[in-house]
Amino acid sequence: MGEGLVEGIPRRRGSRHAVTTDPPKRAPSPEPMPPELTTTAVPATGWLHRYAHPGRFLRLGATVQPWLSAAGLILTLAGLGWGLFIAPADWQQGDAVRIMYVHVPAAWLASAAYLALAACGFASLVWRHPLADLAAVEIGPVGAGVTALCLASGSLWGRPMWGAWWVWDARLTSVLVLFFLFLGHVVLVRSFDDPARGARSAAILALVGVLDLPIIKFSVQWWNTLHQPDSITLTAAPAMSLSMLWPLLVTALGFSFGFAAIVVARVRAAILEQRVRVAMQRRARMAER
């Protein structure tokens, strides 16, 4: 009687939260926004949770935003100028090597962005930070854009070096997979009528997907194909001349600041958007009365 397994239990739809030993959840409120986003006073404990409060984040973001944008712009321009005009050309690859100053920072940033996505998912599932949900929604498209930039610049670099726009080498392939992982997250988080449910599903997906990042990292060693092995590692001296490494690091720093500036701006806009929505709903309700 397989289907009779649960026959003895009275039919109580939606009663499972009372039966299982779940931690207390946010009650699904009639308004699309959890109440935390509109209140101003929230007890904050610990440095991590302090800025999980949207109001506090808004104030911090307003202060930090110009600095992040300026640092990102200046460092990126300086690094690119240094790399494109001052740094020496490669003895083997000639001037074509200069696309590295876009390609490599984009590749680093793409992995870091997915890591950030997974960290947001963790914070969302464990502490139910509403801000982590918002950040995950906003990091996704930016991360996908950076990954696309990495793929495009890699393709442009591959044309003169390998004689083909695309080569099915391990690292290219794994960045392509990372791109699809980003796209899956972007679509999933937006495909639920209840945004909180979408955030939780996407958080789980990001945590599962982050297991793919080590595969990307070690794919070079595993599949050992056309792609040159890593020249920069944390444990060994770089196999790259310092005259090329410095502009690379400056550009990478500039890219990171620029990424942070875009994400902070998007999260601020999302918070404000939700406040406007809540205010308009409140006004509509007042008008009905």
Place this chain on the structure above:
Amino acid sequence: MRRLFAAAIVRELRLALRHAGDSLAAVLFFALAAALFPLALGPGPALLARMATGTVWVLALLAALLPLERLYGADHEDGGLDELLAAGLPAPAIAAAKMLTHWLACGVPVIAASVPVQVMLGAAPTPVGLAALALGTLCLSLIGGVAACVSLGARRGTLLLPLLALPLATAPLIFGAAAADAARLGLDATSDLALLAAFLCAALPVCPLAAGLALREG
């Protein structure tokens, strides 16, 4: 708890038997799509034999996506999932029961169907290749279960499934197809088979936990 879990598996299997058309459709899709490859690539035996293993693996991956929608979605819609959770069975166990059923109802028939398909494509199936396919389809059932649970109740859920499951299934596809191809050529397939098994060992605890979390949170 163990009895509940066994009962859940029996229930899933009975449901799968009652809706045998779904599993059958997946196997039919597998065989039919395989028959399209010679039509598109031409009947040259050398090319077909070279592509046989890869074709079988990709099609097994795609066929595994087909029954996911009904296996997970039906219980979500009619409230059966809530009843199962209320019965005291942990959510990861429910997910594990569904994944096992998915493998038995879809993975095993696809493995069986892969034997005649490979023969028809001119590449005799090897025991190592079939073992790799068994491990690989098990990985696919686990990954597909996560994708299905995560997208439960989503708009366009059916369209989402491939986008979510296929990128995650890259590694087993690479290792499994490499192992099967090495076995076909008479080479040593141990390392690829070991990597595939390692992936399965990692997915075995992670996937039911993640899927169960998604079931409970949904």
